[in-house]
Amino acid sequence: MKLAGARILLECLKQEGVDTVFGYPGGTVINIYDELYSFPDIRHILPRHEQAGVHAADGYARASGKVGVAIATSGPGATNTVTGIATAYMDSIPLVVITGQVPTALIGNDAFQEVDIIGITRPCTKHNFLVQNVKDLAGIVKKAFYIARTGRPGPVLIDLPKDVQVAVAEFRYPEQVDLRGYKPTIEGHPKQIEKAAAMLLAAKKPVIYAGGGTILGNASTELRELAETLHAPVTTTLMALGAFPEDSPLSLGLLGMHGTYYANMAVTNCDLLMAVGARFDDRVTGKIAAFAPHAKIIHIDVDPTSIKKNVRVDLPIVGMVNEVLAHLLKVIEDRGDAVEVFRKAAKPWLAEIDGWKAKHPMAFAESSKVIKPQAVIRKLRELSQPDAIIATDVGQHQMWTAQYFSFTRPRTLLSSGGLGTMGYGLPAAMGAQAAFPDRQVIAVCGDGGFQMNLQEIATLVQNRLPVKICIMNNNYLGMVRQWQELFFNKRYSQTVLDLPIDFVKLAEAFGATGFVASKPSEVEETIRRGFAAPGPVIMEFKIAREEKVLPMVPAGASLNEMVLAS
Amino acid sequence: MRHTIAVLVENEFGVLSRVAGLFSGRGFNIDSLSVAPTNDEAMSRMTIVTRGDEQILEQITKHLNKLIDIIKVIDFTDETAIEREMALIKVTAEDAARAEVLRIVDIFRAKVIDTTPKSFTVEVTGAPSKIDAILDLLRPLGLKELVRTGPVAIGRGAKGWKG
Numbered sequence: 045m046k047l048a049g050a051r052i053l054l055e056c057l058k059q060e061g062v063d064t065v066f067g068y069p070g071g072t073v074i075n076i077y078d079e080l081y082s083f084p085d086i087r088h089i090l091p092r093h094e095q096a097g098v099h100a101a102d103g104y105a106r107a108s109g110k111v112g113v114a115i116a117t118s119g120p121g122a123t124n125t126v127t128g129i130a131t132a133y134m135d136s137i138p139l140v141v142i143t144g145q146v147p148t149a150l151i152g153n154d155a156f157q158e159v160d161i162i163g164i165t166r167p168c169t170k171h172n173f174l175v176q177n178v179k180d181l182a183g184i185v186k187k188a189f190y191i192a193r194t195g196r197p198g199p200v201l202i203d204l205p206k207d208v209q210v211a212v213a214e215f216r217y218p219e220q221v222d223l224r225g226y227k228p229t230i231e232g233h234p235k236q237i238e239k240a241a242a243m244l245l246a247a248k249k250p251v252i253y254a255g256g257g258t259i260l261g262n263a264s265t266e267l268r269e270l271a272e273t274l275h276a277p278v279t280t281t282l283m284a285l286g287a288f289p290e291d292s293p294l295s296l297g298l299l300g301m302h303g304t305y306y307a308n309m310a311v312t313n314c315d316l317l318m319a320v321g322a323r324f325d326d327r328v329t330g331k332i333a334a335f336a337p338h339a340k341i342i343h344i345d346v347d348p349t350s351i352k353k354n355v356r357v358d359l360p361i362v363g364m365v366n367e368v369l370a371h372l373l374k375v376i377e378d379r380g381d382a383v384e385v386f387r388k389a390a391k392p393w394l395a396e397i398d399g400w401k402a403k404h405p406m407a408f409a410e411s412s413k414v415i416k417p418q419a420v421i422r423k424l425r426e427l428s429q430p431d432a433i434i435a436t437d438v439g440q441h442q443m444w445t446a447q448y449f450s451f452t453r454p455r456t457l458l459s460s461g462g463l464g465t466m467g468y469g470l471p472a473a474m475g476a477q478a479a480f481p482d483r484q485v486i487a488v489c490g491d492g493g494f495q496m497n498l499q500e501i502a503t504l505v506q507n508r509l510p511v512k513i514c515i516m517n518n519n520y521l522g523m524v525r526q527w528q529e530l531f532f533n534k535r536y537s538q539t540v541l542d543l544p545i546d547f548v549k550l551a552e553a554f555g556a557t558g559f560v561a562s563k564p565s566e567v568e569e570t571i572r573r574g575f576a577a578p579g580p581v582i583m584e585f586k587i588a589r590e591e592k593v594l595p596m597v598p599a600g601a602s603l604n605e606m607v608l609a610s
Numbered sequence: 611m612r613h614t615i616a617v618l619v620e621n622e623f624g625v626l627s628r629v630a631g632l633f634s635g636r637g638f639n640i641d642s643l644s645v646a647p648t649n650d651e652a653m654s655r656m657t658i659v660t661r662g663d664e665q666i667l668e669q670i671t672k673h674l675n676k677l678i679d680i681i682k683v684i685d686f687t688d689e690t691a692i693e694r695e696m697a698l699i700k701v702t703a704e705d706a707a708r709a710e711v712l713r714i715v716d717i718f719r720a721k722v723i724d725t726t727p728k729s730f731t732v733e734v735t736g737a738p739s740k741i742d743a744i745l746d747l748l749r750p751l752g753l754k755e756l757v758r759t760g761p762v763a764i765g766r767g768a769k770g771w772k773g
């Protein structure tokens with residue numbers, strides 16, 4: 045049967061099992077929107093800004109593990125997606141973003157709403173396609189989904205000119221993808237895995253450093269089994285929180301700039317560091333020369349370019365992290381007595397770590413006068429459901445969430461780690477809620493970041509997405525203020541947001557519900573009422589304005605040079 | 611360290627800018643880049659001359675391999691490849707200098723492909739070092755214009771890459 049390009053696109057989405065798309069109409073995608081009437085199984089959510097649409101698709105993808113899909117029109121619609129795409133790219137999130145384009149005959153003519161989105165997104169997509177002929181469309185969509193979700197995942201953009209949407213072609217969705225230049229490695233090299241097992245078992249002070257790849261690669265089960273078999277402590281990056289249960293005695297929590305004292309001490313003193321799906325980001329390593337100075341390093345990653353990018357590596361293993369960890373575990377289990385010997389040898393190491401944990405646990409000065417943000421985060425954990433999904437913006441509140449929420453399940457923290465995009469939290473929560481209508485979804489926002497995408501409350505209300513928004517209101521661009529306090533002599537240039545916004549009224553203006561807590565005694569009640577209220581809710585917490593995120597490793601310092609909470 | 615890298619790519623829209631963008635975006639050097647279709651019209655072959663230490667070279671080849679449209683990457687580090695480059699050189703040639711230019715052209719087995727009473731245009735092919743050498747000799751006589759293709763490279767021996 046011959047179909048028009050717009051129809052073919054939607055048939056392809058159906059074939060891919062897409063149930064939700066986040067999109068915004070416009071002149072060059074109007075054909076797609078018209079065809080949408082014939083696809084009742086595809087839920088279309090209309091955000092109020094294309095950036096938010098892409099963040100929502102990203103939140104949907106992070107929470108569900110499926111590919112997120114977003115649509116935007118050409119020109120300004122397309123450029124509005126760029127921050128969302130770059131955010132997904134930096135955190136390796138699988139997305140397919142479809143942009144309209146001016147008709148092929150006009151490309152290059154500075155036509156109305158023409159922009160070279162292929163050129164603009166080349167460095168922030170895993171790959172992108174300009175569809176020049178409707179005959180290629182189905183094959184390109186198939187490839188786009190395949191590329192987005194396999195290997196190291198990432199966003200793929202399809203630019204679809206208007207005339208291609210109108211042109212007709214025979215529709216057949218290809219069953220297989222043939223990309224001779226793209227063959228991601230699945231299994232790790234068996235010899236390398238044998239060597240890794242030997243190195244691990246010979247270590248006396250091992251640490252497993254888990255990155256976002258353990259979540260993206262669905263490896264948290266394998267990670268836990270390996271750590272528990274060996275009694276090896278695990279520290280996670282921001283992107284990996286939830287990959288290893290933080291209530292386990294083997295958990296060291298977060299490492300790096302705002303990591304725990306004990307995680308950073310363990311990494312600095314370990315004799316073997318096994319990095320899994322991590323990329324040695326500068327926020328994690330601090331001063332590279334002083335990072336894990338005594339350790340042999342094993343690095344497992346699906347992306348060979350991550351390996352030896354920033355640090356020397358003694359043993360690289362390229363492959364899917366879940367496959368490699370499962371294989372490694374098997375090799376280790378086959379050496380029954382060696383495991384016993386290893387556990388004994390590592391006992392003093394675990395005792396040393398317990399010493400660090402006792403010396404400087406994650407703690408803050410509690411208060412009965414002002415609301416401490418850390419206390420709010422702890423209360424949120426206590427009162428939320430165990431499988432609640434938390435999305436954050438970027439700033440102090442993000443770090444307090446990472447430090448104090450205690451994540452125990454994968455895909456329950458959605459946060460922009462690589463790009464650090466303010467305004468991510470609310471739309472990401474929206475996407476997660478669309479993926480899981482029955483789970484509790486909480487957006488923890490800064491008062492600054494919230495204002496970058498607050499228009500999405502309208503989308504929440506309209507689509508009955510009952511996201512619970514917590515605004516940690518310090519009336520500051522708090523994280524920048526913290527740097528100004530510590531490194532710029534308290535000169536708070538342009539970080540004071542001093543406008544007393546009435547967030548309750550704001551919620552009500554959109555048809556949502558608002559609550560506010562101004563003193564510590566009101567925190568619990570506010571959270572309870574917020575969680576109990578139907579539909580989207582804003583809970584504003586007027587927090588201690590100049591609270592800092594600690595511990596902190598100043599940029600460029602080594603991990604053991606932490607500024608600790610007094 | 612100077613490296614010559616050969617890259618087989620899909621003849622897809624924008625593939626050259628993907629490669630160029632990779633080098634500029636990651637701060638890698640390109641000394642020269644040449645590209646043309648292969649025997650298989652679905653593919654092109656690029657020859658890229660770059661510089662960097664071992665770690666950077668490893669990153670360059672890994673990143674090239676990561677691009678979806680790149681089919682194969684070979685880093686010719688050792689003596690396993692033959693490199694050839696062509697240059698067209700327009701050199702001032704009047705009076706006694708005309709004979710001097712012709713002598714140099716002869717020594718380098720180059721060719722004069724255009725001539726006027728005031729100039730010769732010379733075509734020379736060879737390893738990049740040979741081009742450098744003839745240029746060193748012609749430069750004092752007055753170079754009017756120079757264009758070099760940048761080297762192309764092929765492996766020694768009977769084995770070949772398809773494409």
Ligand SMILES: Cc1ncc(C[n+]2csc(CCOP(=O)(O)OP(=O)(O)O)c2C)c(N)n1
Pocket residue numbers: 437438439440441442464465466467489490491492493494516518520521522523524
């Ligand atoms: C889009 C964007 N612009 C600027 C920044 C730089 N930045 C990082 S944290 C921060 C302050 C965020 O303030 P707020 O949202 O109120 O959170 P807080 O740190 O106060 O918790 C800023 C401006 C950023 N990360 N993203």
Ligand SMILES: [Mg+2]
Pocket residue numbers: 490491492516517518519520521522
């Ligand atoms: Mg703030």
